[in-house]
Amino acid sequence: MLLGTIVYAIINSVILILMSIGFNLTFGISGISNFAYGAFYILAAFVTWMLLNLLGFPYVLSILISIVFTAVIGALMYRFVLMRVRGQVLSEVIATFGIGLAILEFFRYLGFVGVEYALPVFIDESFMIGNVYVDMQRILIVLSSIVLVILLWLFVHYTSLGLAFRGIAQDERTALTFGMDSDRIATLSVSLGAGLAAIAATVIIPLGTISVSQGYDVLINALAVSIIGGLGSTGGVIVASLLVGFAQRFTDTYIGSHWTMIVSLLALLIVLVIKPSGLYGKQKELEERI
Amino acid sequence: MKKRKERIDRGIKVRSEDIFALTSWREMLYLSAPRLIPAIVFLVLPLVLEPYWQRVLLSVAIFALLAISWDILAQSGMVSLGQALFFGVGAYCSGIMNHYFGISPFFAIPAAAIAGGVICTVLLLPVLRLRGVYFAMVTLIIPLMIERVIEATKIFGGTEGISGLSVIPSKWLELYILMAALLAALFGFRRLMDSDYGLVLKGIKDNDRSVMNAGINIYWFKIEALFIASAVGAFAGAMMTHVYRFVGMPVFALDYSILPIAAVMVGGSGSFAGAVLGAFILVPLSEALRALGGLRIVFYGVFLVIFVVGLPEGIFHFISRKYQQFERWAEVEK
Numbered sequence: 332m333l334l335g336t337i338v339y340a341i342i343n344s345v346i347l348i349l350m351s352i353g354f355n356l357t358f359g360i361s362g363i364s365n366f367a368y369g370a371f372y373i374l375a376a377f378v379t380w381m382l383l384n385l386l387g388f389p390y391v392l393s394i395l396i397s398i399v400f401t402a403v404i405g406a407l408m409y410r411f412v413l414m415r416v417r418g419q420v421l422s423e424v425i426a427t428f429g430i431g432l433a434i435l436e437f438f439r440y441l442g443f444v445g446v447e448y449a450l451p452v453f454i455d456e457s458f459m460i461g462n463v464y465v466d467m468q469r470i471l472i473v474l475s476s477i478v479l480v481i482l483l484w485l486f487v488h489y490t491s492l493g494l495a496f497r498g499i500a501q502d503e504r505t506a507l508t509f510g511m512d513s514d515r516i517a518t519l520s521v522s523l524g525a526g527l528a529a530i531a532a533t534v535i536i537p538l539g540t541i542s543v544s545q546g547y548d549v550l551i552n553a554l555a556v557s558i559i560g561g562l563g564s565t566g567g568v569i570v571a572s573l574l575v576g577f578a579q580r581f582t583d584t585y586i587g588s589h590w591t592m593i594v595s596l597l598a599l600l601i602v603l604v605i606k607p608s609g610l611y612g613k614q615k616e617l618e619e620r621i
Numbered sequence: 622m623k624k625r626k627e628r629i630d631r632g633i634k635v636r637s638e639d640i641f642a643l644t645s646w647r648e649m650l651y652l653s654a655p656r657l658i659p660a661i662v663f664l665v666l667p668l669v670l671e672p673y674w675q676r677v678l679l680s681v682a683i684f685a686l687l688a689i690s691w692d693i694l695a696q697s698g699m700v701s702l703g704q705a706l707f708f709g710v711g712a713y714c715s716g717i718m719n720h721y722f723g724i725s726p727f728f729a730i731p732a733a734a735i736a737g738g739v740i741c742t743v744l745l746l747p748v749l750r751l752r753g754v755y756f757a758m759v760t761l762i763i764p765l766m767i768e769r770v771i772e773a774t775k776i777f778g779g780t781e782g783i784s785g786l787s788v789i790p791s792k793w794l795e796l797y798i799l800m801a802a803l804l805a806a807l808f809g810f811r812r813l814m815d816s817d818y819g820l821v822l823k824g825i826k827d828n829d830r831s832v833m834n835a836g837i838n839i840y841w842f843k844i845e846a847l848f849i850a851s852a853v854g855a856f857a858g859a860m861m862t863h864v865y866r867f868v869g870m871p872v873f874a875l876d877y878s879i880l881p882i883a884a885v886m887v888g889g890s891g892s893f894a895g896a897v898l899g900a901f902i903l904v905p906l907s908e909a910l911r912a913l914g915g916l917r918i919v920f921y922g923v924f925l926v927i928f929v930v931g932l933p934e935g936i937f938h939f940i941s942r943k944y945q946q947f948e949r950w951a952e953v954e955k
Contacts (some may be wrong), residue, residue, distance in 0.1 A: 332859075415930050418788050420754055421700055425886060426929045433922030440916050558758065589773035596766045600759060607755040 335463040336584045344576025346535055349476040349554055351568050352483055353527030354553035359519040359562035360487060362500035363413065364423040365405075367431030368528055369550035374434055375401045375529035376541045380448055390451065398529040407524025409518045417517070431550070439543045452537040472534050478529070484565045496520050500563070501575050548592075555599040561609030570610055574598065627951040634945050655944070659897065660804055674905075675796060679864055681904045682799040686857040688881040688888075688896035689806050690850040695890055696814060697846040698755070698826030703760035704854055705877040706744075709767065711737035711855025716783045716868035726789050730859040732825045737855025742848045749843055761878070768873040782869020789863055799860060806853060807893050814893075822846055880904075883921070887928050889935020898937050 350372070375397045382393035395408040408430060416422040454467045487493040498506040499513045507513060556575060560567025575598055579591045602609060637648035666678055687704050694701050718724045724732070729785035748759045772780055789795040813819050824832045825839050832839050862868045880903065881896070888899025906924075910917040932939065 412926060412930055416933070421757075422929050422933060424702075425882065426926050429922040429929070431922075433919045433926070436918040436922065437916075440914065440919060497834035556759070575919075587773070589769070592768045593773065596762050596769070600762055600766070603751065603755055603759050603762075607751055620698055 332584070337579055338463050338465060340577045340580035342465070343580050344475065344572045345473045345476050347552055347572035347576050348480060348569060349472065349535060350528075350549055350570065351553040351556040352476075352479060352565070353524040353531065354499045354550075355557045355560075355563070355565070355568050356483070356487075356496070356527060357524035359557055359564070360500060361496050361517060363409075363417075363517055363521060364420060364427060364616060365413075365524055366424055366428040366550065366551055367408065367434065368524070369546035369548070370431035370434035371525045371528040372532045373402050373438065373541065373546040374542060375532040376403065376450065376536045377438060377443060377448075379533065380450060380541060383450070394533050398526055398533065401529035402522040402526035403536060403556075406518050406522035408525075409521040413517075413521065429547070435546045436542050437557050443541070444543060446540055448542075450533075450537045450542040467533075468537055471538050475530075475534055479527070480565060480569065483527075487565065492516075492519070497563070526543055551592075552595065555595050558607075559599060559602045559609055561612030564609075564611040566612030567609055623953040624950045625953050626948055628948045631944075632945050639764045643814070655890040655894075655941075656808075659807070660809050663800045663804060664797075666718060667793070668802065675792075677905055677908050679796065679799060679887075680908075681900055682803045683857045683861050684880055684884060684904050685803055685897045686806060686853055687877065687901035688884040689810060689893050690853040690857070691881040692885055692890060692893055692896045693810060693814075693846060693850040693853070695885070695915065696819075696826060697822040697843065698829065699843065699847070700757045701760040701850075702757045702882070703762075703764045703878050704876065704881045705873045706760065706767070707737060707854025708858040708861070708877045709764060709872040710740050710851075711858030712862045712868045712872040713777060713822040713858075714855065715859035715862045716786055719786045720783045720865075721743045726787060730856065730863065733768050733859035734852050734856035737858065738848045738852030741855070742844060745847060746844070749840065749847070760870070764873040764875075764878065768870055768894050771870055771873075780870055782867060782871075784867045784869075786862060786868070788866055794926035795860070795864060802856065802860075803897070807897055810893050883925050885935070886925065886933075887936060889937035889939075892937060892941075895935045895937030899935070902936070 354365065354368045355373075357363050357368075366505060376481045378397040378400055379393045382388045382396060383390060388396070408427070412426050412430065413423060416426055452466070452468045453471060458465045487496060495506065495511045495516050496519075498509070498511055499516050503513055552575075556568055556571045558576065560569070560571030575595050578594045578598060582590050582594045588589065606612075633648065633651050636644070637651050642648045642652055646664070663682075667675060670678060687708060690707060691701065691704055708901060709735050713735045715726075715729045718729040718733060719726065744763065751759065771777065777783065791800075814822070821832065821837060821842055825842060829839055858872060861872075881900075884899030884903050885896045886899070887902060888897070889895030907917060907921065910920055913920070928935075
């Protein structure tokens with residue numbers, strides 16, 4: 332049982348990493364709150380489902396279209412809503428949360444609730460690690476998130492666009508003097524974050540059904556992981572997801588499944604009280620507390 | 622001939638400054654109308670409405686109290702995304718006092734307000750030093766956690782809650798107690814914020830280090846502001862418990878955190894009248910839209926976004942500006 336718990340804990344952590352990199356990109360690296368993240372996740376899943384089942388497109392094509400569609404919606408959300416309240420964190424949070432709420436409840440209203448709303452797995456096989464069954468979809472999740480994290484790290488640290496993402500968060504005016512158009516870069520950042528949410532949804536959703544309340548859970552998990560790891564640091568996201576993922580799985584097996592969410596919230600609370608910037612956060616101590 | 626838009630104080634406003642307000646009835650009416658109208662409206666409405674809308678008025682008053690509580694914190698620089706904490710703690714305190722100790726509502730409600738205030742302040746004491754978004758996030762998380770802890774440990778009735786609490790004897794009494802509390806909170810806290818004490822609180826919001834430099838202990842002021850706000854929120858929760866005679870996990874729901882923020886966004890922050898106005902608009906709106914079912918929350922989200930983006934100052938400031946100043950085109954002088 333211990334081996335099984337450890338294996339599923341690793342997979343749970345990797346799922347958390349995948350859910351959080353998009354949020355970390357916009358909130359941590361570019362400093363733009365995007366609380367409609369959970370809604371984009373579910374939006375991508377439903378668009379894929381609709382293209383697959385209502386229009387009969389091939390699976391790969393519907394995935395690609397839904398990723399691009401979510402990225403475009405993210406860009407539009409920035410241009411028409413976020414751009415006007417840029418810099419006032421509370422208004423950004425409320426505006427994006429309102430949009431996320433509207434999208435999620437719209438799907439619930441249209442009746443997209445039920446067991447038939449599920450996406451098919453990519454390859455339907457299982458593996459044996461030790462004496463634990465692990466299905467191929469979960470292995471795919473691990474592989475794709477390793478690839479995505481490496482790509483993201485390279486992008487943010489070595490390409491000029493990635494460095495621009497970090498620049499507009501650190502000091503916007505200096506970035507402007509360097510010729511980086513802050514609005515254009517912020518649009519790209521929000522749409523990339525939304526696209527990453529779509530990719531995460533594509534890979535993770537086949538494990539279960541698409542449920543609207545999962546949207547809120549995704550947002551809370553992504554927020555918790557980003558803050559515990561420290562906003563803006565990819566290494567922090569990895570370490571934090573490992574911590575939270577292991578804590579969740581072990582609580583689930585040994586204590587009881589009611590307590591799993593409490594564990595992640597408690598971890599978040601402890602980190603916020605002791606070291607608000609998170610484990611690898613780069614924000615100076617002076618700015619976070621008096 | 623180039624023209625520019627010019628905004629000038631109205632004549633009646635200038636004529637009614639200071640002691641000159643006493644020169645004629647018109648000036649006195651100009652000054653007193655904005656204060657008297659909410660007072661008269663809130664005192665007369667319970668008499669003319671039918672029972673269903675009286676219930677809605679009760680909800681309006683409770684959410685207005687929550688919105689005022691949020692505004693007190695916001696004007697002291699602490700933005701809280703979790704008013705449900707104050708509401709829920711007050712509701713549970715009152716429910717527990719009534720159910721397990723048999724105290725009558727007349728004593729349980731004030732006691733729950735004060736006890737709720739103390740408990741919430743003590744809970745948030747460790748995070749009082751955090752600034753900005755971190756404090757907001759902690760206040761968001763604590764109600765979620767308490768909700769799940771109650772569900773997991775099943776204390777205080779667990780998921781079913783405590784029901785069958787005693788009721789306030791007369792329907793008119795509960796309505797008018799709430800109206801009186803609302804008006805007292807509105808006008809009382811207005812006076813408080815305009816005084817020197819409120820000046821210190823607003824200073825803490827603007828630049829806390831300078832206030833510290835002036836030799837004022839900001840932690841003590843923050844604790845007091847937190848206590849006042851949470852006592853008001855707990856009072857609202859305790860009233861709600863005795864109106865509906867039930868308290869359970871839903872008192873920590875996200876709804877009670879978001880609606881006060883939405884009310885203040887719509888009505889305008891910075892003056893408690895905006896909070897009350899926002900609640901007065903939003904709660905009946907959400908009741909009237911109840912027929913639409915799930916679409917109601919969609920409307921809500923869109924409504925909220927439109928207000929935050931399009932009219933960020935809020936309705937109250939807009940009206941107040943129109944009441945006090947007028948605009949005209951003027952020539953640009955060379």
